[in-house]
Amino acid sequence: MSTVAETTAKLTPEHDARPSASVRTRLQDLLPKIVLAPSFAATIVFVYGFILWTIYLSFTNSKTFPSYDITGARAYQRLWRWTFESDPPSSWYTSITNMGIFGFLYILICLALGLFLAILLDQKIRGEGVLRPVYLYPMALSFIVTGVAWKWFLDPGLGLEQTLHQWGWTSFHFDWIKNKDFVIYTVVIAGVWQASGFIMAMFLAGLRGIDGEIMKAAQIDGATTFQLYRRIVIPLLRPVFLSAFIVLAHLAIKSYDLVVALTSGGPGGSAWLPSNFMYEFTFKRNEMAVGSASAVIMLMTLTAIIVPYLYSELREKPR
Amino acid sequence: MLRKLLIGTALATSFAFSAHAADVKEVQMLHWWTSGGEAAALNVLKQDLAKEGYAWKDVPVAGGGGDAAMTALKAMVAAGNYPTASQMLGYTVLDYAAAGVMGDLTETAKKEGWDKSVPAALQKFSVYDGKWVAAPVNVHSVNWLWINKAVMDKIGGTEPKTFDDFIALLDKAKAAGVIPLALGGQNWQEATMFDSVVLSTGGPEFYKKAMNDLDEESLKSDTMKKSFDNLAKLVTYVDPNFSGRDWNLATAMVIKGDALVQVMGDWAKGEFHAAKKEPGTDFLCYRFPGTDGSVIYNSDMFGMFNVPDDRKAAQVALATATLSKSFQSAFNVVKGSVPARTDVPDTDFDACGKKGIADLKKANEGGTLFGSLAQGYGAPPAVANAYKDVISKFVHGQIKTSDEAVTELVKAIDDAK
Numbered sequence A: 001m002s003t004v005a006e007t008t009a010k011l012t013p014e015h016d017a018r019p020s021a022s023v024r025t026r027l028q029d030l031l032p033k034i035v036l037a038p039s040f041a042a043t044i045v046f047v048y049g050f051i052l053w054t055i056y057l058s059f060t061n062s063k064t065f066p067s068y069d070i071t072g073a074r075a076y077q078r079l080w081r082w083t084f085e086s087d088p089p090s091s092w093y094t095s096i097t098n099m100g101i102f103g104f105l106y107i108l109i110c111l112a113l114g115l116f117l118a119i120l121l122d123q124k125i126r127g128e129g130v131l132r133p134v135y136l137y138p139m140a141l142s143f144i145v146t147g148v149a150w151k152w153f154l155d156p157g158l159g160l161e162q163t164l165h166q167w168g169w170t171s172f173h174f175d176w177i178k179n180k181d182f183v184i185y186t187v188v189i190a191g192v193w194q195a196s197g198f199i200m201a202m203f204l205a206g207l208r209g210i211d212g213e214i215m216k217a218a219q220i221d222g223a224t225t226f227q228l229y230r231r232i233v234i235p236l237l238r239p240v241f242l243s244a245f246i247v248l249a250h251l252a253i254k255s256y257d258l259v260v261a262l263t264s265g266g267p268g269g270s271a272w273l274p275s276n277f278m279y280e281f282t283f284k285r286n287e288m289a290v291g292s293a294s295a296v297i298m299l300m301t302l303t304a305i306i307v308p309y310l311y312s313e314l315r316e317k318p319r
Numbered sequence B: 001m002l003r004k005l006l007i008g009t010a011l012a013t014s015f016a017f018s019a020h021a022a023d024v025k026e027v028q029m030l031h032w033w034t035s036g037g038e039a040a041a042l043n044v045l046k047q048d049l050a051k052e053g054y055a056w057k058d059v060p061v062a063g064g065g066g067d068a069a070m071t072a073l074k075a076m077v078a079a080g081n082y083p084t085a086s087q088m089l090g091y092t093v094l095d096y097a098a099a100g101v102m103g104d105l106t107e108t109a110k111k112e113g114w115d116k117s118v119p120a121a122l123q124k125f126s127v128y129d130g131k132w133v134a135a136p137v138n139v140h141s142v143n144w145l146w147i148n149k150a151v152m153d154k155i156g157g158t159e160p161k162t163f164d165d166f167i168a169l170l171d172k173a174k175a176a177g178v179i180p181l182a183l184g185g186q187n188w189q190e191a192t193m194f195d196s197v198v199l200s201t202g203g204p205e206f207y208k209k210a211m212n213d214l215d216e217e218s219l220k221s222d223t224m225k226k227s228f229d230n231l232a233k234l235v236t237y238v239d240p241n242f243s244g245r246d247w248n249l250a251t252a253m254v255i256k257g258d259a260l261v262q263v264m265g266d267w268a269k270g271e272f273h274a275a276k277k278e279p280g281t282d283f284l285c286y287r288f289p290g291t292d293g294s295v296i297y298n299s300d301m302f303g304m305f306n307v308p309d310d311r312k313a314a315q316v317a318l319a320t321a322t323l324s325k326s327f328q329s330a331f332n333v334v335k336g337s338v339p340a341r342t343d344v345p346d347t348d349f350d351a352c353g354k355k356g357i358a359d360l361k362k363a364n365e366g367g368t369l370f371g372s373l374a375q376g377y378g379a380p381p382a383v384a385n386a387y388k389d390v391i392s393k394f395v396h397g398q399i400k401t402s403d404e405a406v407t408e409l410v411k412a413i414d415d416a417k
Helices: A003-007 A013-058 A074-083 A091-121 A128-140 A143-154 A160-166 A183-208 A212-220 A225-236 A238-253 A256-263 A274-284 A288-316 B002-022 B036-051 B066-078 B091-098 B106-112 B120-126 B149-155 B163-175 B187-212 B222-235 B247-256 B268-274 B309-322 B325-335 B351-366 B381-395 B402-416
Strands: B026-030 B055-058 B085-089 B134-136 B138-141 B144-148 B179-182 B259-263 B283-287 B295-298 B300-304 B369-371
Touching: A013 A288, A074 A091, A074 A288, A091 A128, A091 A183, A091 A225, A091 A238, A091 A274, A128 A183, A143 A183, A143 A256, A183 A238, A183 A256, A212 A225, A238 A288, A256 A274, A274 A288, A274 B066, A274 B381, B026 B066, B026 B309, B036 B055, B036 B309, B036 B325, B066 B085, B085 B091, B085 B309, B091 B120, B091 B300, B106 B309, B120 B134, B120 B369, B134 B309, B138 B325, B138 B351, B144 B149, B144 B247, B144 B268, B149 B163, B149 B259, B149 B283, B163 B179, B163 B187, B163 B222, B163 B259, B179 B247, B187 B222, B187 B259, B187 B295, B187 B369, B187 B381, B222 B381, B222 B402, B247 B259, B247 B268, B283 B351, B295 B351, B300 B309, B351 B369, B381 B402
Parallel strands: B026 B055, B026 B085, B179 B259, B295 B369
Antiparallel strands: B085 B300, B134 B300, B138 B295, B144 B259, B144 B283
16 A cells, blocks of 8 residues: 555545455454464463473472472482483483384384385285275374283284184294383384385375376486386485474374373383373372473473474475 | 363363252262172162262262262362262271362261261271261171181181191192182282281281381281291292282182182172172181281271252251161171171171171270271372282292382382371
8 A cells, every 4th residue: 555545534434434344354354363363372372381381390399289389300300310221221211211212113114114115015905995095094092092002912812812712823922011121112013013104005095196207207218117116216205204203203292191091100110211201200199290390391302303404304495 | 262162161060060050959979889799788878878868979980980080070070069978998088188179077977966876997997086977888808718618528627716727727728729718819808818918917906016017016027927928838839820810800700719818808798798708608707817816907988078058958868767776787788898887787798798796896895996997998009019019020920029018018118107
């Protein structure tokens, strides 16, 4: 709107229609904001507000109930000390090493398996419509269902081992779920089973989006199938890797329920993840300050991994 | 926008409050006794209250278990929306009382004579700062052996009187090809068994010093090391598949005769009853060897909140009905525990219940009634859970020797205090 038009507005009659029109356009401008406002407000309060509140609580001496007197970083000091108590392992040490093992293997295997399955399914095979949902459906189950099902399946007295013994293979031995050193790997197995189909679907969508012309050009240039995938397809799938990584990373961090349902914490608490630690200390042990501090550390760790990754990935994208 | 949202929330909340305030003839109860026998036992209380004209309203808890209920309670209390009463355990009552949200039942207590009839050890959790804040519902005790009688007869065993007898008995079962000890390898079950082991190894004085007073000298003493050695001995008699097993599955092993004995609190009796087994003919209940005469207890309480005056009458009715002799008897016969007052006739109880009542009375008089550390009646939850951590790590091999276990125990408890 020019300044000239505004200065003449009072005098000319056609401007009588303008206020209503401007209300409409203004409303149109505002509408998205109005629609978004409740969820925006809810996010501000319930996500960012509570993040700040948790950070605040971690510096108090809150026990059963929140206390609002800042008493210093004792909770962090305790966590820091526990970080280095490896023999016998402190619960916190177990939690963070498990997080490392679980997070690394879970993300890596899901990505590898998902990509592999997607490539296989992409070979224009018959029955893809049937096979795809078979792999995808585990994602529709909750972690609790997955956990309980795998708990029974992996239990030496009930599941796989027992069945194979009944079939005559009596030397078969698979008791990872009862073993303090291996129980975390059973969590990886169950987690991978659940999520890899979903990752496969993401990669499949990515593969379908690749321009066939590029593939043909590469084939004419004499690229082998391996080279084709190694040099052309996988690099082109980079955005999918980003999405898959983000999805998997947050699933890994929040997989509290899987550990509880599958292992109830494992022998001597050996399957704990930081989320289990947080819940246990905040709600069961009435050590809210320590629980909050561990939650803050989880958030910072996640931020430290995700933010640089997002930054590097999003920056390189062509504008 | 945000402000409007907040005002809206505040309005909605105040509506909720006024709705609650209207129900003065209603008992709002937060509890997690929702399954089978426990729910049936609670029905007795509902009917007692209905006779006096009070309606019963369960406060819904998503998720069912005690943890979920406690989280729900925390939220309700934080919002200033108190239930009439809530099922509570041990130090939780004291925590809430210290936060100043519990009611005062002292008048009712005086009238009903609770001071005399409720064991002094229990009053530690139901009386805060001289005021009655909770009504104990029952007394469980954890130092029990549950034995399959058929298996016992087959191996020719007799009641073990000492820890060495017990080991000999377990050896016999092992020789006969039965799993000697049914244990669920979850930290609270292991720690519950260890409570009994400590009492058996060190005696009542030692148990009190170490597990209730948390005396450091006792915690790192040779007697404690011996207790860990004894625990290690017991663990050699479990089946290889024990880790992570639920307690009722371990009880089922004894019921079915796959295993000889389980060390568990008297709630295990409920499982035997549900399987239509009779004490004396199908199963045996003995005190953990070397602990006869002492009782390690835990107890369910109904914590009474500081509700508005117009709702107090309903609360008093609930508390009175809860500690009435008829309800105490009817409820505890079903629950497997014993009444929380020592003057309830034991006529309706089975042999194990009768022994439990007699033992409680004797322990109360002799000063050998102790809180179970594993069940959260020996020390606050932070300490109790630190203790469970150490026991469980010892059982599962993260802590390798008794010396190391004792050091870790002292460190963990010190840290959690």
